[in-house]
Amino acid sequence: xxxxxxxxxxxxxxxxxxxxxLSAPAAAKDRFVVDLVNEPSTLDPQLxxxxxxxxVYRNIFDNLVTRDDKGEFAPQIATAWKVLSDTQVEFExxxxxxxxxxxxxxxxxxxxxxxxxxDPKLASPQxxxxxxxxxxxxxxxxxxxLTLAGPYPALxxxxxxxxxVPKHVVEAVGNDAFNLKxxxxxxxxxxxxxRGVAVTLxxxxxxxxxxxxxxxxxxxxxxxxATRLADxxxxxxxxxxxxxxxxxxxxxxxxxxxxxxxxxxxLAYLRLNPTKPPFDDLxxxxxxxxxxxxxxxxxxxxxxxxxxxxxMLTPAHFGWFEDIPGLPYDPDKAKALVAEVGGSPxxxxxxxxxxxxxxxxxxxxxxxxxxxxxxxxxxxxxTFLKLxxxxxxxxxxxxxxxxxxxxxxADGALYQLFHSGNPWTIVENKELDGWLDDARATLxxxxxxxxxxxxxxxxxKEIPVVPLFQTVAIYGAAKPLQWTPTPNESLFLNRMSxxx
Amino acid sequence: xxxxxxxxxxxALLTIFGVATLIFFLQRLTGDxxxxxxxxxxxxxxxxxxxxxxxxxxxxxxxxxSFLGEIARFDLGRSVVQNVPVADIIASRLPxxxxxxxxxxxxxxxxxxxxxxxxxxxxxxxxxxxxAGLVLAAQSMPTFWSGILMILVFAVTLGWLPPSSTGGIDxxxxxxxxxxxxxxxxxxxxxxxxxxxxxxxxxxxxARARGAATGxxxxxxxxxxxxxxxxxxxxxxxxxxxxxxxxxxxxxAWPGLGQLTVQSILARxxxxxxxxxxxxxxxxVALNLLTDLLYTVVDPRIRLGGAR
Numbered sequence: 001x002x003x004x005x006x007x008x009x010x011x012x013x014x015x016x017x018x019x020x021x022l023s024a025p026a027a028a029k030d031r032f033v034v035d036l037v038n039e040p041s042t043l044d045p046q047l048x049x050x051x052x053x054x055x056v057y058r059n060i061f062d063n064l065v066t067r068d069d070k071g072e073f074a075p076q077i078a079t080a081w082k083v084l085s086d087t088q089v090e091f092e093x094x095x096x097x098x099x100x101x102x103x104x105x106x107x108x109x110x111x112x113x114x115x116x117x118x119d120p121k122l123a124s125p126q127x128x129x130x131x132x133x134x135x136x137x138x139x140x141x142x143x144x145x146l147t148l149a150g151p152y153p154a155l156x157x158x159x160x161x162x163x164x165v166p167k168h169v170v171e172a173v174g175n176d177a178f179n180l181k182x183x184x185x186x187x188x189x190x191x192x193x194x195r196g197v198a199v200t201l202x203x204x205x206x207x208x209x210x211x212x213x214x215x216x217x218x219x220x221x222x223x224x225x226a227t228r229l230a231d232x233x234x235x236x237x238x239x240x241x242x243x244x245x246x247x248x249x250x251x252x253x254x255x256x257x258x259x260x261x262x263x264x265x266x267l268a269y270l271r272l273n274p275t276k277p278p279f280d281d282l283x284x285x286x287x288x289x290x291x292x293x294x295x296x297x298x299x300x301x302x303x304x305x306x307x308x309x310x311x312m313l314t315p316a317h318f319g320w321f322e323d324i325p326g327l328p329y330d331p332d333k334a335k336a337l338v339a340e341v342g343g344s345p346x347x348x349x350x351x352x353x354x355x356x357x358x359x360x361x362x363x364x365x366x367x368x369x370x371x372x373x374x375x376x377x378x379x380x381x382x383t384f385l386k387l388x389x390x391x392x393x394x395x396x397x398x399x400x401x402x403x404x405x406x407x408x409x410a411d412g413a414l415y416q417l418f419h420s421g422n423p424w425t426i427v428e429n430k431e432l433d434g435w436l437d438d439a440r441a442t443l444x445x446x447x448x449x450x451x452x453x454x455x456x457x458x459x460x461k462e463i464p465v466v467p468l469f470q471t472v473a474i475y476g477a478a479k480p481l482q483w484t485p486t487p488n489e490s491l492f493l494n495r496m497s498x499x500x
Numbered sequence: 501x502x503x504x505x506x507x508x509x510x511x512a513l514l515t516i517f518g519v520a521t522l523i524f525f526l527q528r529l530t531g532d533x534x535x536x537x538x539x540x541x542x543x544x545x546x547x548x549x550x551x552x553x554x555x556x557x558x559x560x561x562x563x564x565x566s567f568l569g570e571i572a573r574f575d576l577g578r579s580v581v582q583n584v585p586v587a588d589i590i591a592s593r594l595p596x597x598x599x600x601x602x603x604x605x606x607x608x609x610x611x612x613x614x615x616x617x618x619x620x621x622x623x624x625x626x627x628x629x630x631x632a633g634l635v636l637a638a639q640s641m642p643t644f645w646s647g648i649l650m651i652l653v654f655a656v657t658l659g660w661l662p663p664s665s666t667g668g669i670d671x672x673x674x675x676x677x678x679x680x681x682x683x684x685x686x687x688x689x690x691x692x693x694x695x696x697x698x699x700x701x702x703x704x705x706x707a708r709a710r711g712a713a714t715g716x717x718x719x720x721x722x723x724x725x726x727x728x729x730x731x732x733x734x735x736x737x738x739x740x741x742x743x744x745x746x747x748x749x750x751x752x753a754w755p756g757l758g759q760l761t762v763q764s765i766l767a768r769x770x771x772x773x774x775x776x777x778x779x780x781x782x783x784x785v786a787l788n789l790l791t792d793l794l795y796t797v798v799d800p801r802i803r804l805g806g807a808r
């Protein structure tokens with residue numbers, strides 16, 4: 001048996017080795033290697049939405065607008081924009097931008113890209129981020145007009161994520177083929193996708209903006225975090241995503257690399273269902289807020305890089321206020337409140353497998369310490385998402401979750417979670433609905449801020465949620481890499497540099 | 501013989517059908533992949549639209565029948581996450597899994613069988629005791645631990661081998677050893693037991709009495725007679741190697757089917773999990789059949805399908 005199989009298997013091995021020998025590493029920093037967790041799900045920027053995909057495709061494609069390293073809006077394909085009316089915005093399109101196939105990027109391509117993502121036929125998971133856009137038209141040799149269903153102040157924040165795809169290529173080859181061989185206008189060109197192994201990009205030397213520092217960039221799939229760390233230490237990777245604070249500490253201590261990190265716009269929070277006992281009693285919601293030691297969690301468990309927050313927003317969002325801190329950690333007050341209500345209220349903390357279970361266990365302990373009869377209900381991620389997607393009435397009494405709108409704007413961060421009628425909504429309140437709708441319907445930033453102040457104050461007082469902490473993104477990097485990670489978890493190669 | 505083959509073939513088909521049904525329904529107990537595919541702020545309409553596009557809004561029995569229809573046409577469907585034919589994805593991963601299994605088998609047999617022989621022939625010497633201890637140690641180490649340990653020693657500290665991923669044959673060394681060491685112990689044990697049993701038989705004593713050297717005895721008679729249990733184990737071990745590769749492939753970022761399976765289970769990419777499981781059950785059933793057939797080649801006394 002073994003004797004018969006071995007030659008066949010060895011043959012397969014040798015073929016494989018021959019095929020792979022071509023991809024041996026080159027010298028110098030011509031070749032930049034990034035360790036992702038998984039390979040991208042897709043390289044069509046208008047389909048799947050997950051970090052391992054957009055880390056890669058945001059280098060292949062330009063967006064209509066972008067955010068600079070400070071988080072401010074900056075021109076990209078659109079050089080300027082003008083509000084024509086409450087429902088129309090005109091974008092001026094950059095001249096002289098070419099796609100990787102040599103063709104010129106035109107306003108038609110921009111209009112096509114918008115129309116494509118809002119077309120229900122594409123069934124893009126990102127559709128909801130752009131569903132306020134009704135129509136996109138090329139109105140001149142350099143202009144595109146977007147027509148909106150109503151005034152929409154978060155438009156630019158959402159357009160940061162809208163990649164421009166070439167109309168003629170997508171129409172000629174179809175969606176499936178475009179996904180396999182994407183053509184964009186970004187600083188890097190698609191070179192090859194060795195399925196399961198790596199995606200290779202090469203520098204676009206004709207790029208209109210800042211050119212990339214590396215001739216080629218390889219994005220590999222390395223699922224195990226300890227292995228990603230070892231890759232940096234051994235010098236076989238230059239940048240690794242998603243390290244935890246322990247691994248990042250090991251990397252610093254070894255002297256064979258460095259950690260880079262940034263606070264993201266992703267936040268962790270507790271959902272308290274005001275329609276279900278025991279949390280229909282405000283005193284018990286307050287008790288939970290007093291009982292949880294956010295600083296203890298970020299410092300003691302998470303390594304000190306995550307940041308405790310008091311709002312359902314982070315400083316990276318438009319609409320965040322310095323002076324709304326939420327209730328402080330005060331276990332004695334919590335105990336007193338629980339005692340006042342009487343008994344030992346039974347609560348079950350629903351949580352998904354994606355959440356750091358050490359944090360959930362700490363919360364369970366803290367709730368038990370102040371008099372709750374707390375237990376944990378851990379389910380797999382899709383089941384959890386389904387659980388918290390039942391609206392205000394159907395949701396669990398208590399759950400711990402994470403959220404990010406990837407838009408750094410209060411509208412994206414709050415609307416789905418606090419406006420009635422949405423699947424994810426935590427609370428149904430007419431007043432809250434009014435402020436959310438009002439803030440969404442005006443383009444005046446001051447008016448919006450007034451609304452968001454009311455909303456955040458309401459949340460701090462009524463406590464349908466207890467915001468926990470703003471999560472950090474930690475990267476492992478080779479020492480010569482110079483790069484500032486951004487809150488929206490992008491990985492723009494042309495904003496990096498290399499100095500030995 | 502023909503009747504035997506037909507019967508076994510029928511059993512094989514039934515087994516695969518059972519596995520297909522089981523994996524189809526088990527997976528659907530674990531949640532709806534649509535939730536994992538949409539952004540945090542997706543609207544109800546987004547979720548419904550995507551669910552419809554993926555076909556998960558159909559009644560379960562409709563999905564099941566369409567799945568059975570697809571496998572009957574040898575169509576494994578398309579990945580829910582990547583929207584690429586499952587067959588293409590599996591085909592791209594299969595060579596890596598085969599290469600790793602071959603490397604591991606090479607390590608397992610190449611070390612395991614000689615060690616087993618040494619253990620059997622020198623069973624009272626101290627070297628054999630040390631060897632037995634080493635075999636036990638190798639078998640006891642969990643691969644997720646031995647794997648990361650090897651990476652730290654040979655890649656990070658010594659810099660002899662690449663820590664992970666693919667490239668040249670050097671990338672295959674550590675995963676093969678990590679995976680092979682587990683089976684090595686099994687091969688050593690089985691070889692030792694089989695040889696000891698043969699050594700105690702009359703024909704060996706007779707041969708020895710006639711002055712035959714141990715080496716000649718080993719090659720001429722013992723090896724062949726002892727190979728039956730070793731072949732049985734090899735057949736079982738190949739399935740084990742394919743299954744055990746899940747951890748090794750994840751630790752070493754080796755892009756084989758094991759890693760694919762884990763990722764697909766986490767992402768609830770049902771069609772890929774179904775495809776891999778079907779392939780796995782097919783290979784296991786085929787290997788079992790092949791092992792049975794090989795017995796007749798090695799030992800002509802065995803007749804398949806005869807009166808038992």
